[in-house]
Amino acid sequence: MSDDAPTNDGQRFDRLPETPADREVEGRASRREVLDWWAERFGIERGVFEGYSFWEKGAGKVWIFNGEATDPSRVEAIGMTFLRTRQEHWKPTTRAATRFGGLATKNVIELDPEQAAAFVAGDDQDLPEWDGDWGYLIAAHEVAGERAPIGVGLYLYDELRSVVPKGSRADLPVVE
Amino acid sequence: MNPLDRYEALVDDADAFRAACDRPLPSVVRVNEMAASPARVREAFDEEGVAYEPVDWHDGLFRLPDGNPGGNWPYVHGWTHGQEEVSVLPGLALDPRPGDRVWDACAAPGSKTTQIADAMDDEGTVVANDNNLGRLSALRHNAERLGITNAIVTNQDARNFSTKPLAFDEFDRALVDAPCSCEGTCRKNPDVVDQWTLDHVHAVAGIQKGILARAVQATRPGGTVVYSTCTFAPEENEAVLDHVLGEEDCEIVELDLPLDTVPGVTEWEDETYDESVTRAHRVYPHHNDTGGFFCAKLRVGGDDPNAASGGEEASA
Numbered sequence: 001m002s003d004d005a006p007t008n009d010g011q012r013f014d015r016l017p018e019t020p021a022d023r024e025v026e027g028r029a030s031r032r033e034v035l036d037w038w039a040e041r042f043g044i045e046r047g048v049f050e051g052y053s054f055w056e057k058g059a060g061k062v063w064i065f066n067g068e069a070t071d072p073s074r075v076e077a078i079g080m081t082f083l084r085t086r087q088e089h090w091k092p093t094t095r096a097a098t099r100f101g102g103l104a105t106k107n108v109i110e111l112d113p114e115q116a117a118a119f120v121a122g123d124d125q126d127l128p129e130w131d132g133d134w135g136y137l138i139a140a141h142e143v144a145g146e147r148a149p150i151g152v153g154l155y156l157y158d159e160l161r162s163v164v165p166k167g168s169r170a171d172l173p174v175v176e
Numbered sequence: 177m178n179p180l181d182r183y184e185a186l187v188d189d190a191d192a193f194r195a196a197c198d199r200p201l202p203s204v205v206r207v208n209e210m211a212a213s214p215a216r217v218r219e220a221f222d223e224e225g226v227a228y229e230p231v232d233w234h235d236g237l238f239r240l241p242d243g244n245p246g247g248n249w250p251y252v253h254g255w256t257h258g259q260e261e262v263s264v265l266p267g268l269a270l271d272p273r274p275g276d277r278v279w280d281a282c283a284a285p286g287s288k289t290t291q292i293a294d295a296m297d298d299e300g301t302v303v304a305n306d307n308n309l310g311r312l313s314a315l316r317h318n319a320e321r322l323g324i325t326n327a328i329v330t331n332q333d334a335r336n337f338s339t340k341p342l343a344f345d346e347f348d349r350a351l352v353d354a355p356c357s358c359e360g361t362c363r364k365n366p367d368v369v370d371q372w373t374l375d376h377v378h379a380v381a382g383i384q385k386g387i388l389a390r391a392v393q394a395t396r397p398g399g400t401v402v403y404s405t406c407t408f409a410p411e412e413n414e415a416v417l418d419h420v421l422g423e424e425d426c427e428i429v430e431l432d433l434p435l436d437t438v439p440g441v442t443e444w445e446d447e448t449y450d451e452s453v454t455r456a457h458r459v460y461p462h463h464n465d466t467g468g469f470f471c472a473k474l475r476v477g478g479d480d481p482n483a484a485s486g487g488e489e490a491s492a
C-alpha cells in the first residue's frame with residue numbers, strides 16, 4: 001500500500017465496507033464478513049442484521065447500530081459494541097451475546113444453575129463434557145422457562161473461561 | 177435554610193409533605209420490555225426468591241423491598257433497570273414511537289434514554305446527549321447492558337446543540353430532563369437539601385431556559401418537547417416554561433399522567449406566569465409515596481407535516 005492509502009483512525013467511527021472488494025482501509029472487516037461470521041459461528045441468519053449498520057472505532061472494535069446515520073465520525077457512541085476484529089479469532093462482546101445470542105443455533109453452551117452462577121461471577125471452570133467447537137461460545141442457562149444467554153466464554157482444553165467483563169460480573173444465587 | 181420550607185405554602189398538607197420527604201424511598205426497577213415481559217421478570221424473581229411488589233399505576237415497575245436491584249438474574253440479563261418511579265413520567269409524556277427521531281438533551285446516566293429506546297422497540301434513532309463526559313460512561317454502560325442499538329451518544333452543551341453529526345436536522349420529539357436543584361430526590365439523597373442555595377437555583381434556571389429553547393428549535397413543527405425536573409422550585413419549572421413560551425413558537429398541551437398530581441403554579445413570590453403552566457404537573461412525595469417531580473408537555477408550533485397521514489406516523 002502507498003503511504004497515502006486510507007488508514008484506520010481509532011478516534012472516529014467509520015462505516016464498514018459492504019464487501020472485501022470495497023475495502024479501502026487495510027485490515028477493516030467488511031459487513032459481509034461480519035454477517036458471515038455470525039452465521040457460521042453461531043447460526044444466526046444474515047437477515048437478522050439486515051436493518052443494522054456496522055461501524056469501526058478503535059483497533060478492530062465493531063459497533064452495531066439500528067438508527068439513521070451518515071457521518072457520525074465525531075460522536076461518542078453509535079449503537080452498541082458488537083465484535084472485536086483485527087485479531088486471529090474474532091470475539092463477540094458480552095452485550096452482543098446477550099442481545100442476539102438468543103437467536104444462536106450452535107456454539108451455545110447451556111450451563112446448569114451452579115455453572116451459570118460461577119460463569120457470571122467470572123470464574124473459569126472445567127467442563128470436559130462439551131463436545132462442540134473450541135473458541136468463543138455463547139454461555140446460556142434456563143431462566144423463567146426459557147434459555148437466556150449470559151455472555152461469552154472461551155472454551156479451550158476442557159475448560160470454559162468466563163470472559164464476562166469485570167464491571168458486569170455478579171455474585172448471584174444458584175437457582176435450582 | 178432548608179429549601180423545603182419555601183414550598184410548604186404550595187402544598188395542601190405541609191406536615192404530610194415534610195413527613196414524606198423524610199422517609200427513604202424503596203428500590204424500584206423498570207422492566208426493559210424489549211428484552212423480557214413483566215410476567216417473565218416476575219417468574220424469574222419468583223424462581224430466585226427475590227421479593228417484589230407491583231406499582232399500581234405502571235405494569236413495568238416493581239418495588240424491591242430488600243433493595244439491591246442489581247443483585248439478581250433479571251438485572252444481569254438486561255431485563256431490568258434501577259429507576260425511581262417518578263423518573264418514568266417524562267418518558268410516558270414523550271410517548272415516542274418506533275421509527276421516531278428523538279433527542280434526549282440531558283441524558284446521563286441513561287434511565288430515560290433506555291426507557292425511550294424501549295418504547296421505540298429499538299427502532300428509529302435516539303440521540304442521547306450530555307455535557308458531562310464522565311457521566312456519559314454510565315449512560316453507555318446502561319444502554320449496552322439493556323441491549324439498545326438505536327442510540328447515538330453525543331457530548332455537547334445542549335444549549336447550542338449541533339445536529340451536524342446526525343443524518344437529519346430536526347427531531348420528532350425531544351426530552352429536556354434538566355439539571356436542577358434536585359430537592360425532589362431528597363428521599364434517596366438527603367444531602368441535596370443541605371447543598372441547596374438560591375444562587376444555584378438562579379444559575380441553573382438560566383441553563384434550563386437555554387436548553388429548553390434549543391429543544392424547541394431542534395424539533396419539527398407539530399413535534400413534542402417534554403420538560404421535566406426533580407425540583408419543586410417554580411424558578412426552575414413554571415418560570416422556565418413561561419420564558420420559553422415567550423421566546424419560541426410552542427404551547428403547553430394537556431397531559432394525562434397515571435398518578436396523583438397538582439397543576440403548575442401561576443404565581444410565586446413576585447412573579448406571575450402564563451396561565452397555561454397549569455397544564456404542567458407537580459408531583460409531591462406525599463401524594464403517591466414517591467420522589468418529587470415536575471413535568472410538562474409542549475407542542476412545537478407550525479403545521480405538522482405528518483398530520484395528513486394520521487399525525488402519529490413516524491416520519492420517513
